[in-house]
Structure formats: structure tokens, C-alpha cells
Amino acid sequence: MLAVLSVEFRKLNRSLAVLLAVAAPSLIAIFSFFNLMRGKAPQPWEMWMVSSIGIWAFFMLPMSVTALTALVAHMEHGPKSWDHLRSLPLPRWRLYAAKAMVVLAVVAIMSASTLFLTWGAVTLATTMKPALTPTGPFDIGAYATTMSRVFLAAILMVAIQLWTALRFASFVPALVVGIGGTFFSVVATSAKAGVFFPWQMPVNMLVSTQAWRVNTALGLGCGLGLVVLALAVAHLARREVP
Incomplete structure (x- = not known):
């Protein structure tokens, strides 16, 4: 399995996945930088970091997952290399499981990068405008915990996107699935039923006043997401034509 994973990561290095992994978090950091530069009064660290997590969970994460899963799948669909891969002397399920693990790993790296680059952008901006230095504590533990929940809640969305791709x-x-899911997530942000919609599960991690929404979205997004990933791997491994 480690050999298959190594091959998948090497494939990503020769693709646009690295550019995507850097660009998406960087856009959020750039937005934070210029937003702080135009400010008139200092804001708490929590505002900057939680806002960054919110932008990631609400819009950039779904669109990044859509692009990443399509890219990972097209690396095999484009050159029609599935026949060769599936003829290798190893269980077919490992091919698909490796792709799923690689996608999740890249999403996790992008999530962590969003926090790091936002911190860097805010720090850089405040060296230029010291009067706007954020107030309050910089609770990296709380921010990392929230982002981790966002990642776990997104597993169901990742599973659906990867299965389709x-x-x-x-x-x-x-x-179509990714754009449609993001569209309905945006236009129905305040819907109570959004807690059951895969594309809204990550952003529900920011609803601190309603613990049931956080717990429900996290349980479904992570638990059901892992089940769907397993079903996807089993289904794709049995198919003669992917």
C-alpha cells in the first residue's frame, strides 16, 4: 500500500495539484492582508482567524475539492491508463483507496496552510501598519481544533466528489456536482436542513451557539463520509470499466 501511495504522490508532483494546494489558501491569506490594510482600528486575532476558516469552509474548500478530485481522476481518465493500472498484480481496491487517501491528505495540508498563511498575512500587514496589530490572545489550539473539525466534516463531500470523478x-x-453543491450551499446558508447537506457540513463547525448542529454535521460528515468512501472503493474496484 505504501508503494501505491508513493506513486500517487509522485503523480501529483507532476500535475497542477501543487499549484492548487498553494493557490487556494494563498487567496484567503491575500484577502486577509488587504482587508487588514484597509482597516481603521485593530481587531481581535479571533476575528481574522475564524473569518479565514469560515471563508475556507464556506466556499474555497468545496471548490478546491471539486477541482482536486477532477484533477486526480483525470490523471488516469485522460491517458486512458486504467487498463494498465488494473492489470497490475495487486488488489484493485488499493488503487482507489490510495487516491482517496492522497486527496484527503492534500485537503488536510490545504486546511493547515490556510491557518498558517493567514497568520503570516496578518503578521506581515501589521509590520506595515503597527497600529492595526490584532488584539487579544492568539489561540492557535482553538483555531486548529476548529479547522480539524471542518476537515472531518468535509469527508462526506470529498467522498461524493471523488466517487463521481x-x-x-x-x-x-x-x-456539475461540485458547482451545484456549492451553489445550493451558498443560497441556502441559513436553512436548518443544511446540517444534513454535505456541502454545508464543514461551515456548520463554526456555529458555536448550537452544539447539536456541530455534533450532527461532524458525525454525519466524518462517520458517513468514511462509509461512503469505503463503498466507493468497493464499487469502483468491482467495475470492469471505471
């Missing part, structure tokens, strides 16, 4: 040779179905 690997199932269809065309990248269009995966893009």
Missing part, C-alpha cells in the same frame, strides 16, 4: 471518464459530471 472516478466513476465518469468525463470531468463534467464531477464539476
Whole structure:
């Protein structure tokens, strides 16, 4: 399994995945930088960091997952290399499980990078405008915990996107699912039923006043997400034509 994972990571290094992994968190950091630079009074660290997590969970995460899963799937669909991969002397499920683990690993790295780059952007901005230095404590533990919950709650969304991207040779179905999910998540932000919608589960981690929403979205996003990932791997491994 380690050999398969190593191959998948090497494939990513030769693709646009690295650019995506850097660009998405960087855009949030750039937004934070210029937003602070135009400020008139200092704001708490919590405002900057939680806002960054919110932008990531609400919009950038779903769109990044859509692009990443389509990219990972197209690396095999494009050159039509599935026949070669599936003829290798190893269980087919490992091929798909490795892709799932690589996608989750990249999403986790992007999540951590969002926190780090936001901190860097705010720190850089305050060296230029010291009067706007954030107030209050910088509770990295709390921010990391919240971002970790966002990542775990996003597993169901990742599973659906990856299953769709690997199932269809065309990248269009995966893009339609991702764009559609993000659209309905944005237009129905305040809907109570959003806690059961995979694309809204990550952002529900920021609803601190309603513990039931956090627990429900986290349980479904992570628990059901792992089940769906397992089903996707089993289903794709049995198919003769991916």
C-alpha cells in the first residue's frame, strides 16, 4: 500500500495539484492582508482567524475539492491508463483507496496552510501598519481544533466528489456536482436542513451557539463520509470499466 501511495504522490508532483494546494489558501491569506490594510482600528486575532476558516469552509474548500478530485481522476481518465493500472498484480481496491487517501491528505495540508498563511498575512500587514496589530490572545489550539473539525466534516463531500470523478471518464459530471453543491450551499446558508447537506457540513463547525448542529454535521460528515468512501472503493474496484 505504501508503494501505491508513493506513486500517487509522485503523480501529483507532476500535475497542477501543487499549484492548487498553494493557490487556494494563498487567496484567503491575500484577502486577509488587504482587508487588514484597509482597516481603521485593530481587531481581535479571533476575528481574522475564524473569518479565514469560515471563508475556507464556506466556499474555497468545496471548490478546491471539486477541482482536486477532477484533477486526480483525470490523471488516469485522460491517458486512458486504467487498463494498465488494473492489470497490475495487486488488489484493485488499493488503487482507489490510495487516491482517496492522497486527496484527503492534500485537503488536510490545504486546511493547515490556510491557518498558517493567514497568520503570516496578518503578521506581515501589521509590520506595515503597527497600529492595526490584532488584539487579544492568539489561540492557535482553538483555531486548529476548529479547522480539524471542518476537515472531518468535509469527508462526506470529498467522498461524493471523488466517487463521481472516478466513476465518469468525463470531468463534467464531477464539476456539475461540485458547482451545484456549492451553489445550493451558498443560497441556502441559513436553512436548518443544511446540517444534513454535505456541502454545508464543514461551515456548520463554526456555529458555536448550537452544539447539536456541530455534533450532527461532524458525525454525519466524518462517520458517513468514511462509509461512503469505503463503498466507493468497493464499487469502483468491482467495475470492469471505471
